[in-house]
Amino acid sequence: MGAGRWQERCVIHYDQEVEEFFDDYFAQPCRRCLVIGGAGFDPRSASIVRKLSEIMDGRLTAFMFREERPDPHAELVRRAEDNLRQIESYCQNLVVREIQIFAPDNAVVGGHRTVEALNEIDYSDITDIVIDLSALSLGIGFTAACYIYQRAESTESRLNVHLSLLSNPALDQGIKTEPNDVASEVRGFDIGGLIGGEDKAVLWLPVLTASKQHVLHTIHKYIAPDDTCPILPFPSRDPKMGDEIAYQVFKSVQSDFGGPLENDWALEPQNFLYSDERLPLDIYRSILRIADDREEVFEAFGGSKIILSPLGSKIPAIGALMAALERQFPVVYVEALSYTVDDWAALDSLKETESKMTHVWLAGDAYHNAV
Incomplete structure (x- = not known):
């Protein structure tokens, strides 16, 4: 495009x-x-x-x-x-x-x-x-x-x-947030707004942060994607953060049978993407590149639909917002029921x-x- x-x-x-x-x-x-x-x-x-x-x-x-x-x-x-x-x-x-x-x-x-x-x-x-x-x-x-x-x-x-x-x-x-038990679509970025979207292969791009496994599962259940490519923060303030988040995700979706990489979401290490935690344009460009590449591949099979879930820090979320504004990508999240601060x-x-x-x-x- x-x-x-x-x-x-x-x-x-x-x-x-x-x-x-x-x-x-x-x-x-x-x-x-x-x-x-x-x-x-x-x-x-x-x-x-x-x-x-x-x-x-x-x-x-x-x-x-x-x-x-x-x-x-x-x-x-x-x-x-x-x-x-x-x-x-x-x-x-x-x-x-x-x-x-x-x-x-x-x-x-x-x-x-x-x-x-x-x-x-x-x-x-x-x-x-x-x-x-x-x-x-x-x-x-x-x-x-x-x-x-x-x-x-x-x-x-x-x-x-x-x-x-x-x-x-x-x-x-x-x-800290207490998440709702169901996912929601952001007003203006709803899935129903896509014409012919029901026939398209769904790719979910969640922008990840630590300790969001429950939210991930809630959204995955809601949208039932054909493919998932989590986006990890790297470079980031903590160089190990991306690997730690990937480990948490693999652990939370691990299948009861098979080896350590066998999981219910069919995730493989090459599914994970990386984006600079400090540069919103990095994630914006990554999302558009994925969308363009995927559209070429799936054009003969009814097309592709990308759904975004900016679950990480707010700077990468700006990049996801810009991509969603430009291409009308749906955005799915889990609303917070309440907030608490322990310290x-x-x-x-x-x-x-x-x-x-x-x-x-x-x-x-x-x-x-x-x-």
């Missing part, structure tokens, strides 16, 4: 480059920015709003989601309220929307509620939208990104769409300076003006 949209040209910044870009770009008086983010217990909730408010002041509007799940722990609620007070002190133009993730019957409705909320916004005076994924769950963050990206692409408003992220794997690992002191000891900052200019002037 040829080069991807962001294959040859993508405006992306890391760490200090992000600060410098924000300072230069958003200081322009013509910029009126809407930041969409999460106002929950995550310590990163207020960081991007604070940074942008220092540059833009009254030209900044914040639209923040409070994700509501049943029976939250009191400490989570307290910290979410503290974070919201911080955001209120940084941004005078603030809208907060509570999003019920589950319906009374336990159906996942967070994506639907997110679209309803985003439909309420007046975008007429906005030049730039920053979707801050730092403190948004996958189901809400991906849905918001899909909605805003499609809006920018389908209108003549020339909206500039940005993704921002403060990534800290140690912080993410300190936040708040350890979480509080993590400095914001230890987080890695990423910015992707997803759509807008940077591409319309390209020669």
Whole structure:
């Protein structure tokens, strides 16, 4: 299918480059920015709003989601309220929307509620939208990104769409989730949206992290793929992480009969793929390459369908999101019923300076003006 949209040209910044870009770009008086983010217990909730408010002041509007799940722990609620007070002190133009993730019957409705909320916004005076994924769950963050990206692409408003992220794997690992017992499709990236998809061979590409075996099995049961190619983090902050995750996966799917590599998913070592944990474009390009190669092979047999599951850290998830936006790949995940933190002191000891900052200019002037 040829080069991807962001294959040859993508405006992306890391760490200090992000600060410098924000300072230069958003200081322009013509910029009126809407930041969409999460106002929950995550310590990163207020960081991007604070940074942008220092540059833009009254030209900044914040639209923040409070994700509501049943029976939250009191400490989570307290910290979410503290974070919201911080955001209120940084941004005078603030809208907060509570999003019920589950319906009374336990159906996942967070994506639907997110679209309803985003439909309420007046975008007429906005030049730039920053979707801050730092403190948004996958189901809400991906849905918001899909909605805003499609809006920018389908209108003549020339909206500039940005993704921002403060990534800290140690912080993410300190936040434990109780997963739902069924898988869900991300709103905007649903399997049912594929025309003729029922006749296509299904390849599942889960982006892996440690301790997600239960979630893996839940998704595998839901989509019943013909083939599975797990994507492992390498290079990564821990050089052994990819091998350890692969071992965990093999162990969790090992067959009761046969040798150590005999397993219920027909996985073989060559099925595993590797992607740089720190570079979202690496996984984006890998996914598109796999899709193009597979389409050529399966074209005579009804075609191929790829399903993504970004279960790893948030930086690779950006790459998976970009691939899904470009090719309309379905995204399947398992929603969190609740969150817990065993060691708040350890979480509080993590400095914001230890987080890695990423910015992707997803759509807008940077591409319309390209020669």
